[in-house]
Amino acid sequence: MKQIRFAVVLVFLFTSFYNYAQQPPSGKNKVKVTGKVFEKVSKQALEYATISIMLPNDTKVIAGGITNPKGEFEVAVAPGTYDIKIEFISFKPTEIKQKSIQDDTNLGAVNLSEDAAQLSEVVVRAEKSTVEIKLDKKVYNVGQDMMVKGGTVSDVLDNVPSVSVDTEGNVSLRGSDNIRILIDGRPSNAINVAEALRQLPADAIDKVEVITNPSARYDAEGGSGLINIILKKGKNQGFNGTFIASTGIPETYGLSANLNYKTEKFNYFTTAGYNHRTNEGGGLTNTEYFKADGSTKEFLDENRDTKRTRDGFNGRAGVEWTVAPNTFWTNAINYQKNTGEDRDLIGFDNFDANHVFTGSTYRLNNGDTESENFEYTSNLIKNFNDKGHKLTVDASISRNRDDNNSLITGSQNYNSTLNDQVQKQVLLQADYVLPISKGSQFEAGYKGSFGDLNNEYFVLDPAGIIDPKLSNTLEYKENINAFYTQYGLKINKFSYLFGLRWEDTNIQVNLLDTKEFNTKKYNNLFPSAFISYEISDQSNFTASYSKRVSRPRGRFMNPAVNYSSNINIFKGNPDLDPSLTDKYDIGYIKRWEKLTFNTSAYFENTKDVFSFVKAPNGDQVNGIPVIVNTPINLGNEQKFGFEFTLNYTPFKKWRLNSNFNFYNVKTTGENSYTDSQGVLITQNLDNQANSWFARINSKLTLPYKIDWQLTAMYNGEQKTAQGKNLGQFGMNTAFSKDVLKDKATIAFNISDIFNSRIMRSYTYLQNDKTLESQTSYSEMQWRKRQFNLSFTYRFNKPKNDREKNGAPKNEGGGDGGDFPG
Template sequence: MPKKLKNLLALAFIFTSLIIFAQQPAPSQKVKVSGKVIEKLSKQPLEYATITFMSAKNPKALAGGITNAKGEYSIDVTPGIYDVKIEFISFKPTEIKQKSIQGNIDLGTTALDEDANQLNEVVVRAEKSTVEIKLDKKVYNVGQDMMVKGGTVSDVLDNVPSVSVDTEGNVSLRGSDNIRILIDGRPSNAINIAEALRQIPADAIDKVEVITNPSARYDAEGGSGLINIILKKGKNQGINGTFIASTGLPETYGLSANLNYKTEKLNYFTTAGYNHRTNEGGGLTNSEYFNTDGTPKSFLEENRDTKRTSDGFNGRAGIEWVISPTTFWTNSINYQKNSGDTRDLINYNSFDAAHAFTNSSFRLNDGNTGSQNVEYASNLIQNFNDKGHKLTVDGSISRNTDDSNSLITATNDFNNTLNNQVQKQVQFQADYVLPIGEGSQFEAGYKGSFGDLNNKYYVLDDQGATIPRLSNTLQYKENINAIYTQYGFKVNKFSYLFGLRWEDTNIQVNLLDTNVFNTKKYNNLFPSAFISYEISKQSNFTASYSKRLSRPRGRFMNPATNYSSNINIFQGNPDLDPSLTDKYDIGYIKRWDKVTFNTSAYFEDTKDVFSFVRSPTGEDVNGIPVILSRPINLGKEQKFGFEFTLNYTPFKWWKLNSNFNLYNVKTTGENSYTDTNGVVVTQNLDNQANSWFARINSKLTLPHKIDWQLTGMYNGPQNTAQGKNLGQFGMNTAFSKDILKDKATVAFNISDIFNSRIMKSYTHLEGQTSYSEMQFRKRQFNLSFTYRFNKTKNEREKQAPKNENNDNGGEFPG
């Protein structure tokens, strides 16, 4: 830790100790004025409302502040008589005249009315993205960020601190893909979550919450944390919306609309988007094979060229009904449909031990896919008062289908694969919150999740007959019931939150074609604890613990063989057990005028961790051994890491934010398999590796009000139990300009400027070593046009402090 930072921490602790033991302030010292600001109609808190204290004789502002996420404020002022003005954009201000303030005082709750006239006259302006760093999570307010203009949820997530998205669309948090993705607080029910995220336009997203250590309120699943994607619902009365049209290279185009119509009692919201995408990729694998004495036996070069096209539609419509000033009922329907084609060509060149060319062959995979997801969701909120006493009830039902088939043509072979998946999901959840006295809160709730997945997968030979060893029908049923309770309270500058969650799981994994039936039943307790200390108004310290669970899902469980390559194949493992993780996190937040610094150290201890292992099958194709990759419960994994986020605004026209994550992973375990001679071979998979991830984002306002954004990211190299993954660098850039009196925006962005986001790795197996490169998506160019009507400037940008980084030190870290 830098010496200057140590000195600042020491001074902060000394200052805090003096405050704790000090006497009551003398009349000449400042006193504390507190209160709360809400919207009169909905009773919802108004974040970033401004409170200004003015002299009764002089209208000049003498003191002031803003509200936090709960609409609360606490401001230090000198004793005296003030005119107090409370205001928020698009709302009628309230003023308290000649208020005598001689000691600590609570002004109570102030309810503001919407100002219809101001709404009609407001100047439309592009919204900007901001990052709020809170004690338990980072909140990324999406706004109209030019880097994701015309993009999708996947593009948004790739700009969020601590989160990264690879070129195939897989999401990871702090370097781990063992996470849970929520949409509006509910788990996504899509079979292919990566593809589902690509179907939701970026403009439909309000904010993204990154929760690295969730409390008992959340599902226990997701060993490394949760990502909650919150979709937009308009807040202003009348009709307003946004239209976005985009086009790009390779051939890509799309059109999306986000519309909202709000009356005093009803709020109608809808999002619809269509996109056509072309992804060009490729790769290579160079393998060397050895004799039993270690001398070279042969060489194989594989060159892959891939082109994927897809057409997707995403639609969402809903109604929020204000039944009474304290009761709100929201219903929505989500629909996604996607179809696509894939052309994957692999050319093989074989060489003998002296590396002399012997022969060549090819394998062409022509496939098409189709998916359809439908979900109905309902949410009821009953507020019993404006102090946070409420009951929330959520329910959803969904049906998702995913179909694909491929025609595989090889030099001396011909196959056809058919895959059909149908998933049904029903969820119900109830959450109760009861504030108790000053600074204390009790919560309790129940959640039931009931799912059924049926997956038929067949591989046909050149005569159209099913190949039994490569085909099967999987039936997966999962029923989970959970209850939780937690209690939070505040004592002086310390805040505490303790919780306990219990989950009962009943899973059936049935292979219908081979009559293999497997039932897994287990229940677990998941405790959580959070402590925060407010060192000062500008700095906080936190410590937290939670127990997490990871259930094997999707391709991890499915025994169907991925047959895109006939020498490197993948197969799921239906006998996988869940893994359990103990998570510890220590964090520190410090804010200056232009800088916000957030750092944390974390430790994760996981048992029965999932790991992919590669081993020979005993078969060969034209003398080349066939390698099988499959997941197993490896044993134990311990991960220790350090992360920091730094946001710096050196000038009004220049903003910098960066994220750095360094971690060490130690795995312990072994894998056994039977080789071609019937001998049991045991692989020692013990491994210890360091890796790191860094991202820096710069936003500049150029002359003529042109905004320029540049983002660079790097994934460090990492050793694995069977080889090494090499480092990966990428850089994106974007330009945007507001036009048509700021009602429209033109944006141009380039993804992967240097075409460098390539996954490179070495693999070492018995009798074989390989070097591989894979690029799922090459460099892309995108041009977009956004038009807004009757839409106000983002309230957060209008009212937030200039450094755009705010935390709510008084909130319970849940």
């Protein structure tokens, strides 16, 4: 409900500003009216409460404002006598009649009470976009988005400004996958994050925060920024909830429930759901091989057909206990279990130099997968007063298991693979916020993250003998201790936030089968600085700097190969080093009555950047060179770009939001490796490229109160050191209709209307030893067009209710205090 309040009060506020602008100059110096707005029962500050100042016995607003996250407001008016009205959605307004304002006046604390009658009857509809643009982040509100009904978190992220998700489920921010994904402010503990996001239902998500330049209070990891996924936590009094059923083509169906029961002292919440998903895809790789003299040697066409099915259960249960009026303790358990089958059929067609067909082979990979994830989290908040002085303590423990087994058959071979992974994680965190004076505050905190991953991977031949060249046992241990402090203050129209974070990292990467042991110990200081200038009530300018780190994890470091194709192999690199990034960002935001415009320019300088490189390893299969794709620390990367976001409401029934991002990337470095024949190969991988990304989203209310949403997106072409990635276009649409007196909603959506979200690329490789080369054209589509129908039923809960902040749950997961203002 918070975002709906935000939208409605913005409309109210902009109207107030407009009306005030029409008043003739008074010729008198203005004075300030200040105060704080609280919820009467919990004594918690109300953000986005509206303050209206009118002439006595006149309904025309001549000045107004809204409260900040601390409930504070400040309105400038000419000296005089006024009626003052303080309002907040679903609360009874407070009016102060005939108030004489001759000099700066503090109204003190204003306490608002819930309007029980309004709560039981009102149906609130947001009149602004589902995207909130703030100075330090963008907040995407999932509850109002029809496009993701019955979908997954991956579908949610693919609609978020500045964020894109490729067909394999990999998430990128501003064109970079060098990011950190948080859930309720804590790092995702899943072994395969992309797969975990595809299994978590969209219905469990409340909102997504995109933070492109995080401050010192956040983890330093994620060179290009953070994405924080906030789960739903009900706040309505009594028993209420939502049920959602969905079905789709290809065969997809699911059922989920979000239930909440709140009393004066306790708030119980739970989410549970089952889903069955089928993803059909396919791809091809057409390769032409050249001799040393440049003439054609042969051709190979590789065609792939994929089908993945998943059955998943997701459950979450917790309780929030109001220990005292100023102390809140939340405990929750999360559990996920998924099973599935993977089928990859790859056909190889061989042609001679004249492109005459010479024969074909095939390779079929039938796999089974099973994962089980368990996490316990605890959060304690102690508010020492109502001015923001507080202590937050978080703890979590998790265990994640992934098992993948496959049987590979083909025209000339027979193999099986076994891949078992177990990861354990413990997290401890404490954040302290101390307001020092009006407009300034001090913050400090500690975070400890301790992880242990064991991965066993085996490739067996037809006789059941393990292939030692392709098999391994990986042991990965990571311990990180971090301390931070930051200080923020506001002086007139300038706001400042300076911070420093120190992280000590101890990582062990051990290959037990080959007895290769790698220990990486390092500690770094991560400074950050933010400056904001309030040009007017409707516009702000910001500048920021932060240092970030990216630690290699998961598939980047795991030397287990992707063996579905025996000539195009992916293999991780356990000897990767972290990369460090200096980030600079300047931004400007401007608000009008119907339009919000946000733009920023950014520069990132990264050392030891990760990059994927393809190279022949010296082996051949039926005369075809084997190509290995692996990540390396390439060298330096400099990235410069700009982006803008527009939220526009041309009419009450039509809302638009769009996002555009353009960037230039320059990388310098080379890759040296020794192939299977013992030959040292060096590749020069210097590259400079431009690329861009655009998305536009339209939501329109049609006759008979049918809502229609349409989203289009385009990823521009980008040159790489070994070829180029072609542009990619996609379009989604959805329709929804409220039924049963607005207690239920029917939604229908189509993902990838034109079946066009296909990764296309050209690659050129040369063997410096033989001077032979090859050129390849590739296509890959992990998920084809999908149709989905969902039915949502709500009881004891108005549509789009954003839940008032009865208890100050720290949804940012250790987010600390608010930026001074």
